[in-house]
Amino acid sequence: MQVTMTVNGTDITEEIEPRVLLVHFIRDVLRLTGTHWGCDTSNCGTCVVLMDGQPVKSCTVLAAMADGHAITTVEGLATGAVLDPVQQGFMEEHGLQCGFCTPGMMLTARALLDHNPHPDDTEIRQAISGQICRCTGYATIVRSIKWAAEHPAAAEHGDTVQSDTAQSDTGQSHNTAQSSNTAQSQSADEVHA
Amino acid sequence: MQIPAPFDYARASTVDNALALLERHGPESRILAGGHSLLPMMKLRLARPEWLIDINDLFELDFIVRGADAQGADTLRIGALTRHTTLLESDQVHALFPIITDAEKVIADPIVRNRGTIGGSLCQADPAEDLSTVCEVLGAVAVIRGSGGERLLSMAEFHRGPYETAVAHNEILCELRFAVRARTGSAYEKVERRVGDWAVAAAGASVTLAADGTIEAATIGLTAVGQTGTVGAAADALLGQLPTEALFIEAGRLASVACDPIADQRGPVDYKRHLADELTRRVLRRATERAHASATSTATQEG
Ligand SMILES: Cc1cc2nc3c(=O)[nH]c(=O)nc-3n(C[C@H](O)[C@H](O)[C@H](O)COP(=O)(O)OP(=O)(O)OC[C@H]3O[C@@H](n4cnc5c(N)ncnc54)[C@H](O)[C@@H]3O)c2cc1C
Ligand code: FES
Ligand code: FES
Numbered sequence: 001m002q003v004t005m006t007v008n009g010t011d012i013t014e015e016i017e018p019r020v021l022l023v024h025f026i027r028d029v030l031r032l033t034g035t036h037w038g039c040d041t042s043n044c045g046t047c048v049v050l051m052d053g054q055p056v057k058s059c060t061v062l063a064a065m066a067d068g069h070a071i072t073t074v075e076g077l078a079t080g081a082v083l084d085p086v087q088q089g090f091m092e093e094h095g096l097q098c099g100f101c102t103p104g105m106m107l108t109a110r111a112l113l114d115h116n117p118h119p120d121d122t123e124i125r126q127a128i129s130g131q132i133c134r135c136t137g138y139a140t141i142v143r144s145i146k147w148a149a150e151h152p153a154a155a156e157h158g159d160t161v162q163s164d165t166a167q168s169d170t171g172q173s174h175n176t177a178q179s180s181n182t183a184q185s186q187s188a189d190e191v192h193a
Numbered sequence: 194m195q196i197p198a199p200f201d202y203a204r205a206s207t208v209d210n211a212l213a214l215l216e217r218h219g220p221e222s223r224i225l226a227g228g229h230s231l232l233p234m235m236k237l238r239l240a241r242p243e244w245l246i247d248i249n250d251l252f253e254l255d256f257i258v259r260g261a262d263a264q265g266a267d268t269l270r271i272g273a274l275t276r277h278t279t280l281l282e283s284d285q286v287h288a289l290f291p292i293i294t295d296a297e298k299v300i301a302d303p304i305v306r307n308r309g310t311i312g313g314s315l316c317q318a319d320p321a322e323d324l325s326t327v328c329e330v331l332g333a334v335a336v337i338r339g340s341g342g343e344r345l346l347s348m349a350e351f352h353r354g355p356y357e358t359a360v361a362h363n364e365i366l367c368e369l370r371f372a373v374r375a376r377t378g379s380a381y382e383k384v385e386r387r388v389g390d391w392a393v394a395a396a397g398a399s400v401t402l403a404a405d406g407t408i409e410a411a412t413i414g415l416t417a418v419g420q421t422g423t424v425g426a427a428a429d430a431l432l433g434q435l436p437t438e439a440l441f442i443e444a445g446r447l448a449s450v451a452c453d454p455i456a457d458q459r460g461p462v463d464y465k466r467h468l469a470d471e472l473t474r475r476v477l478r479r480a481t482e483r484a485h486a487s488a489t490s491t492a493t494q495e496g
Contacts, residue, residue, distance in 0.1 A: 040195045056307055129388045
């Protein structure tokens with residue numbers, strides 16, 4: 001079947017089997033490997049992406065169900081070479097160690113801040129309660145999200161990363177693969193790939 | 194890597210279209226709502242439908258509306274495709290049926306709640322499904338549609354057993370109806386091993402007070418402890434009595450005797466009976482407090 005959706009602002013159309021899960025569509029078809037895939041049972045939350053701005057566990061959504069919707073993956077957080085304040089916050093407050101949970105954590109954080117720009121610690125902890133981090137003990141993740149809340153315009157102050165061309169190493173030319181990668185999703189990929 | 198076995202997919206545009214698709218593709222076709230029970234079962238080959246009929250575009254099934262039913266009774270209607278998150282965030286639901294808000298806070302996690310629906314929860318009919326107990330306690334009426342028209346079922350008629358409901362393969366659960374009652378309070382409480390897990394045990398209660406402060410009506414429901422329907426004996430013990438701690442203790446005892454839990458990785462039988470007892474007392478206390486508050490606010494409005 002054919003699916004058409006917007007991924008990180010770019011329209012894409014692909015031919016897929018109906019049984020393909022959104023997480024595999026993103027990773028294996030679009031080669032956007034910043035989205036991680038862990039428990040496969042809707043528990044760990046590393047596969048979280050935004051569907052029409054709302055966090056969903058992409059291991060439990062069919063790519064077919066995303067047809068006609070807008071998907072944001074971790075690759076879509078930065079604007080060009082400018083990091084999202086959430087990404088900046090994870091850098092400032094050491095919100096990651098191995099980086100495996102990080103893409104999902106950052107997308108949930110983005111959705112939380114879009115909905116509630118000034119969350120308290122409890123609201124942050126509740127928002128990420130469907131996600132597991134085996135490294136940080138969560139305290140630095142909470143601080144990172146707080147940092148982002150306190151610096152909503154961090155990106156405007158010129159905190160940029162170099163846009164990265166590493167994604168062309170997939171050897172495939174998907175129009176979505178052109179979005180710039182981030183320091184976070186890269187380091188996460190290094191341990192996962 | 195867990196991937197479902199091959200199937201065909203169709204996206205329904207209206208309820209009538211979904212019913213037509215179910216008829217066309219026969220008994221091996223299944224409704225797909227949030228997918229947060231069905232897709233995990235398909236990954237594990239516990240379910241192997243040949244067709245999935247996706248109803249996520251049916252906005253006509255996504256609503257929360259208060260109004261008079263055909264008999265003129267004050268009723269809250271909730272569409273089957275209403276997501277857990279929508280229910281949790283609804284002030285109207287919280288004001289009328291705080292038991293739903295209590296339960297939604299502890300159903301799965303916030304991200305699963307963005308997808309899972311009330312209709313999917315009820316049709317899944319997992320014995321640990323929190324909303325099944327909530328609907329039993331509130332005496333909800335299920336509105337089911339088939340090609341032949343609409344039928345209304347009580348929860349006793351709806352639930353046939355674990356993972357089994359009265360919804361036929363070519364029918365769709367469209368909405369749940371809840372009667373709004375004055376001087377009534379409700380509550381739900383669950384013990385889980387960790388955030389997002391299914392209940393070790395949970396209890397729900399609804400209490401209606403008479404003008405003289407005695408209990409006019411009460412229902413008690415239990416989750417994940419082998420209790421089918423509401424606990425009649427415990428509720429009967431409350432009727433006509435003034436709500437006191439001694440009465441709640443007795444109701445808790447009766448609930449723990451009535452249920453029939455099994456030992457599993459979530460705990461042994463005596464622990465679950467203990468929870469049925471303790472949680473019944475707690476929800477009765479909280480439901481009664483809320484009924485008092487509701488009676489006071491009604492009195493203030495009338496005065
Ligand atoms: C990690 C995790 C934790 C969870 N924890 C809890 C918990 O603590 N408590 C709890 O109660 N639930 C829990 N759930 C279940 C969650 O509430 C599910 O979302 C819910 O059970 C199913 O809703 P759904 O919309 O996803 O249904 P689906 O998975 O789409 O469907 C479930 C079944 O219902 C049928 N169906 C769905 N809608 C209709 C309809 N309108 N008419 C006819 N048939 C229909 C489908 O064909 C299927 O057989 C959890 C789920 C996950 C993944
Ligand atoms: S891989 Fe999706 S929740 Fe763990
Ligand atoms: S940083 Fe390693 S799992 Fe979160």
